[in-house]
Amino acid sequence: MENDLHLGQHISKRFNEELEEVRNLVMKMGGLVEQQVRSGLKALLAADQELAKKIVEEDDAVNALEIQIDETCTQILARRQPAASDLRLMVSIIKTITDLERIGDEAVKLGKNAAKLSDDGKSARQFVELRHLGEHVNETLNKALTAYARLDAETAFEIIKNDKVIDEEFDNISRLLITKMMEDPREIKNALRISWCARALERIGDHTKNICEYILYLVKGEDVRHNTVEEIRNKIAD
């Protein structure tokens, strides 16, 4: 399918501005969520309780943005009756912000677990694999948001292709934690907390992948959900 994206090319200047504004709101929400994830990881590795609390507070701003963006999209749908790529933009935004909001929720879980580990005088600092997974997920989210801003289908596809690496890292951590728990049952509680954190990070990876699928839908006009990497490659080939 040919690229029919023509953001900012409407006869109505006001309509161009409205689309630009709502895209900016999504990017603002993305920035906030990315910040939450970064703080969640930092709180976890540094056993920083203050930072953990801050993430929970920031979640209100993220939630408020979700509602504001949905309202704005609904208004644009009602007043502008967009078609073709403008309509895809609206639908993709409505889907994207649901995933962004849930990434925020997962970051809050990181923060809460960080606070609990800190209560027990523990941090996840020693746990190299969790730090690696966290950094990887963080970087992927950052790339995805940049791809969203730039309507960069190629990077979106790369991220989808590499999601399985995050899953493998998660499986690896799960195995290590089971061994740890079996070796020292007194560590079960903390190991479980670290396991919840790993799960939260893996889910952030999933939501990031979803966002990349919406980027492909927007830019290429193709719904690539539930497709294999090979199928996606064929669908989006120009």
Next chain:
Amino acid sequence: MENDLHLGQHISKRFNEELEEVRNLVMKMGGLVEQQVRSGLKALLAADQELAKKIVEEDDAVNALEIQIDETCTQILARRQPAASDLRLMVSIIKTITDLERIGDEAVKLGKNAAKLSDDGKSARQFVELRHLGEHVNETLNKALTAYARLDAETAFEIIKNDKVIDEEFDNISRLLITKMMEDPREIKNALRISWCARALERIGDHTKNICEYILYLVKGEDVRHNTVEEIRNKIAD
């Protein structure tokens, strides 16, 4: 806000039919997903590997419906340019099916864990609390889908109000599992599998709650996400 829902009351008979058709597709998808959850739970409690495999296969049908419904909604948005409650119907469907699809994913996780437990000659049958949680979540999902079919805001509100009971049951299971693991470290692996199942059920509860929020949005025209139960009660009071 007054109820402005007027499904099936358009001058265009064809438009009425289109809205009815897409609502029927959503209910079909809901029925499939409900079946998946029921099978997942059964597979888990009976250590039934065949049933577990079936859930994974059924997921293709659920995923295909998600894509079909999104396409249909996008077409209706483009051709009919719906306003007011018709537009809310479209937006609420686009959101609802994302949650339905993820409920299906969680049911698949139940199935996969059931198969692994069965590999090890175990089932979750003895675990009364998990069965209770499963039955509770199942029943709630069934009620939510009926509320969706009947546009029943009252039941949707009841479900949102009672979501915390599911969270409490989940917390209770987590505590029991930690004790079990500490008492007998050989049980760690299976206890973790049961813990993933409990988490999947809890998430199905969350998605069900989300669907109920969309019912309130559709019927009452109010976005009640991230609101307290008291705030929701005030918002939807006639």
